[in-house]
Amino acid sequence: MGRRFEFGYILEFIPKLLDYLQITLLIVAASIALGLIVGLIVALPRMYHIPVLKRISAVYVSFFRGTPVLIQLFLIYYGLPELLKGLSIDASKVPVLAFVILTYGLHSGAFISEAIRAAVGAVDRGQVEAAYAIGMSGFEAFTRIVLPQAAAVSLPVFANLVIANLKDTSLAFTLGVMEMTGKSQTLGMTTQHFIEVYIALSLIYFVVSMILERLFLLAERRMLKYQPELAGHTSKKRLLQGLFLPQFKKGGEQA
Amino acid sequence: MKIDPVFIWTAFVKLLSALPMTLFITAISVGAGLVIGSIIALLRIYKVPVLQHLAAFYVTFIRGTPMLMHLFLVYFGLPALIDAVSGAFGWTFKSSSVPILVFVLIAFSITAGAYLAEVIRSGILAIDKGQLEAAYAIGMKTPQALWRIVFPQAFAVSLPNLSNSLIGMLHGSTLAFTVTAVEIFAEANIVATTNWKYFESFIAAALLYWGITLLIEKAVAVLEKRINVYNRGGVA
Structure with a gap:
């Protein structure tokens, strides 16, 4: 299986894989954007207790959280074109990447809707009442008062979802999408240096995860500025988690 | 091609034959992950010199990389390592005699260990220090106090997280198909392509x-x- 381990190959593979980082990041960004829209739409009926629709939302969330993302990928990739054929729409020309983004969007949408629900529940009820008292409509109260506060509260959860999404994108290669993991497969096949490829790939994923985590930590501290007691609490706790290995941060910055 | 509802049932029955494999992979990896996770969590809580940093590195690295990478690294790396060691000592043992499933189980246990370490650590840290002190006060040793006082309470606290990890590993076990272990997803692929x-x-x-x-x-x-039940508060 493969050839002798050669350290040099790791260094050689990293730039080659980095060429495809943009595709990975494109999948992450597009699917998270889609997931935010889907998540909000799915969360609303359950927050406002709209009959029937809230049941559908609950089933949607349960399904996408209750099945592996790999199955969802294959289900949508093979199933959606057939469903569309029933509506006499030809989906055979749609690129695979679109299916992948749609799947990850729907998948993270389910998790994001739960995060939104929890965060909105965490905003004090008095805030909405105060908004109504100064004459805001329900829509205004939600978008201008509740949502910004909920966003700050849910940021740590959201950060985890984005990082999980990044790691999940490694499965897109099973449908033949040329992102980093897909590239690593071809590199491994052509050079027969599988271990070196996967070490290089793991390092890239690791560094990207670390950078994302740092960015979200900074964003969180900024967004919680108006609540210093909360900001101090979360950042201290999470900084402590980050402190255990200072050399990581150096590694992250160098890359 | 029309959707054939009857075939969904036919496929479902066929998939049941692969269910034990999925459950086996999940159970072993979570079981081994609990052992690894407990050790890692204790190393970090008791701040054991050097080892606590290694433990922290392990947790951060595994949680920062996709589960697929752990599988591939173990699947491609471990056989090479085994053969190198075996060759250096002149043993006749070859990595090809190790079943693929063993590599899958090792890889997933490593994954589960890192995630469960965080679950266990937060569970233990959630238990009031007074509990441990009370255990010492009545003369318990540390292992006794941990095993009989702290762990049961930490287990109760971290049950929701444990359930999430278990479900995560169940869903993650689908990755085993990439290295040709036949669990439910691999079986679904076989059923799909043959029919x-x-x-x-x-x-x-x-x-x-x-x-x-x-x-x-x-x-x-x-x-x-x-x-x-023990934690409901009140008097009766």
Whole structure:
């Protein structure tokens, strides 16, 4: 299986894989954007207790959280074109990447809707009442008062979802999408240096995860500025988690 | 090609033959992960010199990389390592005699260990220090106090997280198909390609995973109710 381990190959593979980082990041960004829209739409009926629709939302969330993302990928990739054929729409020309983004969007949408629900529940009820008292409509109260506060509260959860999404994108290669993991497969096949490829790939994923985590930590501290007691609490706790290995941060910055 | 509802049932029945493999992979990796996770968590809580940093590195690295990478690194790396060691000592043992499933189990245990280490650590840290002190006060040794006082309470606290990890590993076990271990997803692929009915097969697989997930959630909810009886407060 493969050839002798050669350290040099790791260094050689990293730039080659980095060429495809943009595709990975494109999948992450597009699917998270889609997931935010889907998540909000799915969360609303359950927050406002709209009959029937809230049941559908609950089933949607349960399904996408209750099945592996790999199955969802294959289900949508093979199933959606057939469903569309029933509506006499030809989906055979749609690129695979679109299916992948749609799947990850729907998948993270389910998790994001739960995060939104929890965060909105965490905003004090008095805030909405105060908004109504100064004459805001329900829509205004939600978008201008509740949502910004909920966003700050849910940021740590959201950060985890984005990082999980990044790691999940490694499965897109099973449908033949040329992102980093897909590239690593071809590199491994052509050079027969599988271990070196996967070490290089793991390092890239690791560094990207670390950078994302740092960015979200900074964003969180900024967004919680108006609540210093909360900001101090979360950042201290999470900084402590980050402190255990200072050399990581150096590694992250160098890359 | 039309959707064939009857075939969903046919596929579902066929997939059941691969269910034990999925459950086996999940159970072993979570079981081994609990052992690894407990050790890692204790190393970090007791701040054991050097080892605590290694433990922290392990947790951060595994949580920062996809589960697929752990599988590939173990699957491609470990055989090479075994053969190199075996060759250096002149043993006749070859990595090719190790079944693929063993590499899958090792890789997934490593993954589960890192995630469970965080679950266990937060569970233990959530237990009041007074509990441990009270255990010492009545003359218990540290292992005794941990095992009999701290762990049961930490278990109750971290039950929701444990359930999430278990479900995560169940869903993650689908990755085993990439190295040709035949669990539910691999079986679904086989059923799909041999019958040329992709959609139906994957619907069946999705339903099966969904069902197991709901069962786990239900079971954990029941367990949680039972286990938290001691913690309900009040006088009676």
